[in-house]
Amino acid sequence: MMSDRSRLMVEDRTWPITTTANVLLIGAISDPLGKEGLSALTGELLSRGAGPWDRAQLAEEIEFIGSTLSVISGVLTTIVTGDALTRHFGQYEAIVGKLLGEPRFEAEELEKLKRQVAADLLAVRENDDLLCRKHLARTIYRETPFSRPRCGTLASLEAITTQDVRGFYDEHYTRAGALTAAAGDIDSAQLDGFAERTTMALECRAVQTIPTYSMKTHPGIEVLVVDKPGRTQVPVLIGSPTINANHPDYLPLVVGNTIFGGTFTSRLSQEIREKRGWSYGAYSSIIADKHFGTFVMSFSPAVKDTLPAIELAVDMFCTLLRDGVTTDELDFYKNYLINSHAFSIDTSVRRLRQLITMQVNDRPPDALETFPQRVADLQVEDVNRAIRKHLGRDNLTLVAVATADDLYKDLGEWKGASGLNQVDYRSE
Amino acid sequence: MTRGHAAAGTGAELLSELNEGRSPTAQVRRISEYRYGHALVEEFALGNGLQIIVWEDSSAPVIAYQTWFGVGSRHENEGRSGIAHLFEHLMFKATKNHPEGEFDQLMERAGAHANAATWVDWTYFHQKLPKGNLTLVVGLEADRMEHLTLNASALEAEREVVKNERLGRVDNDPDGQLNELLYRLAFEKHPYGRPTIGWMKDIEAITLEDCLQFYRDYYAPNNATITVVGDVETRELLALIQAHYGHMGPKEVAAEPIAPEPPQQKERRETLSQSISTEKMVIAYRIPEVQHPDHPSLCVLSELLTEGESSLVYQRLVADLELASDIWGWVSSFHDPGLMEFGASMLPGETARDAEKALDELLCEVAAQGITDRALRKTKNGMEAGQLRGLADTAARARGLGEAAVTEKDWKRFFEETKLFLEVTADDVVRVLREYLRAENRTVVHALPDDDTRAQAPG
Numbered sequence: 001m002m003s004d005r006s007r008l009m010v011e012d013r014t015w016p017i018t019t020t021a022n023v024l025l026i027g028a029i030s031d032p033l034g035k036e037g038l039s040a041l042t043g044e045l046l047s048r049g050a051g052p053w054d055r056a057q058l059a060e061e062i063e064f065i066g067s068t069l070s071v072i073s074g075v076l077t078t079i080v081t082g083d084a085l086t087r088h089f090g091q092y093e094a095i096v097g098k099l100l101g102e103p104r105f106e107a108e109e110l111e112k113l114k115r116q117v118a119a120d121l122l123a124v125r126e127n128d129d130l131l132c133r134k135h136l137a138r139t140i141y142r143e144t145p146f147s148r149p150r151c152g153t154l155a156s157l158e159a160i161t162t163q164d165v166r167g168f169y170d171e172h173y174t175r176a177g178a179l180t181a182a183a184g185d186i187d188s189a190q191l192d193g194f195a196e197r198t199t200m201a202l203e204c205r206a207v208q209t210i211p212t213y214s215m216k217t218h219p220g221i222e223v224l225v226v227d228k229p230g231r232t233q234v235p236v237l238i239g240s241p242t243i244n245a246n247h248p249d250y251l252p253l254v255v256g257n258t259i260f261g262g263t264f265t266s267r268l269s270q271e272i273r274e275k276r277g278w279s280y281g282a283y284s285s286i287i288a289d290k291h292f293g294t295f296v297m298s299f300s301p302a303v304k305d306t307l308p309a310i311e312l313a314v315d316m317f318c319t320l321l322r323d324g325v326t327t328d329e330l331d332f333y334k335n336y337l338i339n340s341h342a343f344s345i346d347t348s349v350r351r352l353r354q355l356i357t358m359q360v361n362d363r364p365p366d367a368l369e370t371f372p373q374r375v376a377d378l379q380v381e382d383v384n385r386a387i388r389k390h391l392g393r394d395n396l397t398l399v400a401v402a403t404a405d406d407l408y409k410d411l412g413e414w415k416g417a418s419g420l421n422q423v424d425y426r427s428e
Numbered sequence: 429m430t431r432g433h434a435a436a437g438t439g440a441e442l443l444s445e446l447n448e449g450r451s452p453t454a455q456v457r458r459i460s461e462y463r464y465g466h467a468l469v470e471e472f473a474l475g476n477g478l479q480i481i482v483w484e485d486s487s488a489p490v491i492a493y494q495t496w497f498g499v500g501s502r503h504e505n506e507g508r509s510g511i512a513h514l515f516e517h518l519m520f521k522a523t524k525n526h527p528e529g530e531f532d533q534l535m536e537r538a539g540a541h542a543n544a545a546t547w548v549d550w551t552y553f554h555q556k557l558p559k560g561n562l563t564l565v566v567g568l569e570a571d572r573m574e575h576l577t578l579n580a581s582a583l584e585a586e587r588e589v590v591k592n593e594r595l596g597r598v599d600n601d602p603d604g605q606l607n608e609l610l611y612r613l614a615f616e617k618h619p620y621g622r623p624t625i626g627w628m629k630d631i632e633a634i635t636l637e638d639c640l641q642f643y644r645d646y647y648a649p650n651n652a653t654i655t656v657v658g659d660v661e662t663r664e665l666l667a668l669i670q671a672h673y674g675h676m677g678p679k680e681v682a683a684e685p686i687a688p689e690p691p692q693q694k695e696r697r698e699t700l701s702q703s704i705s706t707e708k709m710v711i712a713y714r715i716p717e718v719q720h721p722d723h724p725s726l727c728v729l730s731e732l733l734t735e736g737e738s739s740l741v742y743q744r745l746v747a748d749l750e751l752a753s754d755i756w757g758w759v760s761s762f763h764d765p766g767l768m769e770f771g772a773s774m775l776p777g778e779t780a781r782d783a784e785k786a787l788d789e790l791l792c793e794v795a796a797q798g799i800t801d802r803a804l805r806k807t808k809n810g811m812e813a814g815q816l817r818g819l820a821d822t823a824a825r826a827r828g829l830g831e832a833a834v835t836e837k838d839w840k841r842f843f844e845e846t847k848l849f850l851e852v853t854a855d856d857v858v859r860v861l862r863e864y865l866r867a868e869n870r871t872v873v874h875a876l877p878d879d880d881t882r883a884q885a886p887g
Contacts, residue, residue: 014820015819017817055737056743056747059737059738059743060738060806062738063735063737064738066809066810066813068813083817085813088809112747115775116753116754119705119773119775120753122706122776123705123706123773126601126703128600128601231600232595232600233592233596233599264532264536264542265532265536273589274529277584277587277589277592278592279589279592280596301592302591302592332536332537335537335539336536336537338539339537339538339558340540341539342488342539342558345488346488346489346821347821348820349820
């Protein structure tokens with residue numbers, strides 16, 4: 001493995017294929033107000049015409065050599081990633097260089113893309129899980145830049161012009177802070193060459209700034225019903241903001257979450273799914289980056305079981321806050337996390353993805369290697385202190401996609417709710 | 429091709445040592461091997477018929493261990509759809525030697541990821557484990573193949589879970605409903621027309637005795653293939669398998685209900701009204717089974733037509749005509765004759781009818797004009813790269829070997845199929861297009877927004 005702050009490499013000569021990632025520090029956080037989705041459109045348009053190739057020609061160039069190449073636009077980063085057979089790596093490198101350095105941003109392609117994205121936004125309404133997640137993020141992080149829709153809204157897409165895209169690219173696409181990474185049939189000299197001809201060919205401009213924000217808090221559990229007709233099953237998410245991935249308490253909190261709802265044998269899964277059959281899956285998770293984390297419980301009961309499942313999950317959560325975890329539980333799940341760590345790094349591409357995530361989030365370079373020992377060193381007091389300090393009964397948001405007539409009254413009468421709102425599933 | 433040192437293989441002397449003092453059912457034989465670069469994959473069999481396929485690979489300290497059974501939803505009887513899948517769930521319950529929940533506890537303590545899946549032709553139980561856990565997984569898998577104990581309360585709890593699974597995957601999911609209807613129409617007689625998850629009324633009707641009989645009928649060593657890829661030693665693995673499976677005798681596996689689908693004589697078509705924002709289309713053509721000589725050509729055809737943004741269907745329906753926001757294509761690799769599918773989600777204001785017409789015109793053009801050498805080379809490059817991507821992961825390799833072993837009765841097809849794809853010619857591709865992609869040989873489903881959704885459509 002090779003690493004300096006601008007390069008990451010996992011050499012693996014087993015198969016004649018290489019995966020690359022150009023990680024740029026630009027994302028939806030920099031979308032201007034009223035033009036949400038601009039970063040995502042700009043990223044996608046990179047692959048819709050570059051250098052001498054229009055959209056069709058560019059796709060043909062990439063796919064003729066058996067490669068994949070896509071642009072993943074996130075809230076904080078834009079990642080150009082793909083792979084190439086060894087014998088075609090030179091051609092692949094040239095394509096990536098053009099894509100990053102000479103995007104065409106043609107007006108016709110922007111309009112086509114906007115229509116496609118609009119269709120995708122409408123399609124979210126058909127997927128109850130995505131609907132639930134969308135509204136949870138909007139609600140938990142309201143009044144912060146992180147609640148703004150990464151792909152935009154129908155209205156914001158309409159407002160975006162070719163000039164906006166070109167301006168966004170010219171202002172934000174920079175080699176400053178960028179990372180070039182590769183895994184597979186490649187050595188350091190080849191990676192250096194790839195970096196020079198792709199990421200390093202970008203101008204050096206200022207890195208995006210993260211706006212200041214403060215998380216709003218509220219007492220108790222605020223409930224939002226996303227009203228959708230004909231639901232016989234109700235996806236439920238109950239979540240709250242929590243600490244970021246670099247906080248000293250993050251690892252004990254993750255371990256505590258694993259015990260509560262992180263695996264099939266965890267408390268939540270056993271009570272909701274195994275004992276009662278109330279949901280196909282019942283889990284909790286903590287996802288975090290260097291800015292903040294999100295704790296979420298999730299399950300999808302049939303309508304008749306929804307309120308009992310909610311009451312049970314909240315009751316179990318309160319028990320966790322009050323009593324914490326036991327030493328026996330901690331020992332079991334420490335074993336699980338230490339022993340299963342191998343699966344996050346068992347292929348060169350998985351290892352690379354972990355390393356990229358660590359670097360983008362300013363984790364120590366050896367975080368991956370030291371993970372098992374850091375888990376092993378945890379004591380039950382560490383975990384329980386982290387749970388009590390960084391999770392709580394207040395500031396929880398519950399989102400359920402349901403037919404409001406079936407559930408709204410029951411939720412309104414539920415003593416666990418401190419507030420109740422309803423929104424139509426078609427609302428943006 | 430892999431790099432590194434060539435593996436040596438398992439010799440007669442080792443097998444002789446392993447077999448010494450063993451009963452006939454526990455005797456292990458080496459059946460065959462396949463060399464892929466420097467990798468060596470070996471096939472063994474126990475006297476009781478258990479098939480074992482091993483690929484030693486110490487590049488990462490992990491093991492993928494999978495047990496494949498030759499039973500899927502196609503083996504189900506009318507009125508009992510979903511039993512193969514429900515039974516898969518029940519296999520995680522109590523055995524004579526382990527109370528309920530202990531299987532998962534033991535697996536997770538070891539750091540394993542364990543799960544299972546059921547489809548039309550097979551059911552498989554898969555684990556990824558850190559190296560050094562062979563004794564655990566072989567013991568547990570053998571135990572539940574033989575000693576599962578079922579009771580009414582376990583069945584009822586798991587029935588509720590499966591009903592919830594169906595609610596999520598089908599009843600509350602427009603794409604799930606569309607797929608279910610497509611298969612029901614395309615297969616009027618064959619069990620492929622019934623959903624693997626089961627009709628809800630069938631899930632509710634399955635009895636404890638049905639499950640016990642199902643276990644007796646299908647869960648036997650001679651109906652199973654174990655695939656192991658990763659940091660293992662074949663000698664240790666075989667010794668463990670002999671110790672834990674060797675006492676089991678073969679069982680008579682139930683004959684599957686035979687209900688071949690008769691040839692389709694005319695197009696089948698239906699329209700579905702759903703709570704969706706834009707129209708959708710799926711079209712499925714009847715094609716032969718995976719072992720048919722035309723199957724590789726059909727795979728190449730599908731890839732050429734639908735894989736990637738330079739593919740013919742994407743360029744025509746998405747990029748040029750702007751009828752669809754996305755398209756997809758798929759070819760079944762079923763034991764019995766299956767389907768080649770095309771799907772599209774329309775842009776707002778565009779119709780499935782127009783997309784279908786555009787697809788038909790495109791297929792006619794290709795049938796008339798043929799395909800270019802460049803297009804064929806592009807497709808093959810993509811398929812070659814696709815295979816290499818899959819080879820990185822131990823579980824993906826174990827899965828590929830197992831699926832080929834059970835569905836095609838030939839695990840080496842996992843390696844050979846890429847060679848077959850590379851041998852396909854432009855004439856082969858056009859020939860299969862003309863032969864199979866005919867209107868009278870297809871089923872078409874259009875999904876349209878229902879009145880409520882249409883009334884609220886934006887713009």
